[in-house]
Amino acid sequence: MINPTWLNTFCTLVEVNHFTQTAERLYMTQSGVSQHIKKLEQQVNCALLERHGKQFSLTPQGQNLYQQGSLLLKDWQFLEQQLKDDSSYSGAVKIQSPGSCGLKFYNQLLALQSEHKELIIDYRFAPNVSVEQAVANHSADIGFLTQAPTFSELTSHKISQEPLLLVTPAGINMPNWQTLCELGFIAHPDASHHAQLLLSENYSEFEHIDQIRRTGFSNQISLILEPVSLGLGFTVLPAHAVAAFNKPALIKTHHLECPVSESIYVCHHRNRPLAKRMNTVIELIKAGVNS
Structure with a gap:
């Protein structure tokens, strides 16, 4: 069985990528870190590191051990914590x-x-x-x-399920296909997925969101509707995100003929x-x- 202390030293070294800093993190000496790595290599009977002066890289065996070993360490830490404290509220x-x-x-x-x-x-x-x-x-x-x-x-x-909503600038009343194309699309990380679900059910012209020019992008959920509020485009978002926007008077939410929820x-x-x-x-x- 692999020694968990040596394995922890090895995984920490891989993550920190520096012998001295690993020693400081583990409250060890640098020679102690080296000894743990040497003992671990002897135990698994293969080289884990390729040393290049003060630098090192992982061998294929070292890479495999790190990937599997780091998961094992997390499981052991989780089990230890769970045994110590399994309260519903702490x-x-x-x-x-x-x-x-x-x-x-x-x-x-x-x-x-x-x-x-x-x-x-x-x-x-x-x-x-x-x-x-x-x-x-x-x-x-x-x-x-x-x-x-x-x-x-x-x-x-x-x-649960959450409705998807078409959101335009406040001045848009009944957005038809031409209106959406003229406005342009404000994208976000889940935009293609959301647009495909909602627009394909409500606009016969829709095939893919790339049909509509992109006029903006944000990966911050609280900022996606900012360009919409300024008239720079429309977007499709889940209801919780729309409800959280702090300038509701500047946008308009449209409940389309064919509702779609995710x-x-x-x-x-x-x-x-x-x-x-x-x-x-x-x-x-x-x-x-x-x-």
Whole structure:
């Protein structure tokens, strides 16, 4: 069995990429770090590093050990923490989601944390694919997604639906196809997906969002509607993101003839049991979206 202390030293060295800084982080001497690496190489009977003076690179075996070993270390750390403390209202919970649902969920979770000071909410906003990756590699405990996950490491279930809305500058009353083409499209990381879902159901002319010229882009959920409010284009966004915009008088939301909603899924790692505090978070969000 691989020595976990030596493995931790090796993974830390790979991440820091510097022997002296690794020693400082682990409260060791530089020679101690070197000894751990040497002992680990002897234990696995292969070279893990190729040394180039004071620099180094990973051998193929070293790269494989780092990829698999770092996941093992995270699992061991998670298990240790879970054994120490499995309270429903204390400990850290790492959560990721796309911006729209996150705008609503984060405030709900902050209210929960305000009631239970020992609960630590770590919330990060990211596109669906990044959320999946984070949960799969244990960088996040829970993920909320607006598309069904594709990673085999994840298990998920649908908890709600969120309407998609066409948003134009305030002066636009009945946006036909020509109006949309004249306005131009304000893009965002999920724009193609959202536009495909909503516009294809309501405009016979629509085939792909590239038919409409792009007049702007923002990857900040709170800023996507700023150019729309200035008359620079239109966009398609989930309802939570539209509701959070702080200048509602400058935009117009259009409920089209064929309403379209996207599903919201909660996911976690298939091989990692949920701690009680994580179930607390999931149940709170489910109650909020279905109330």
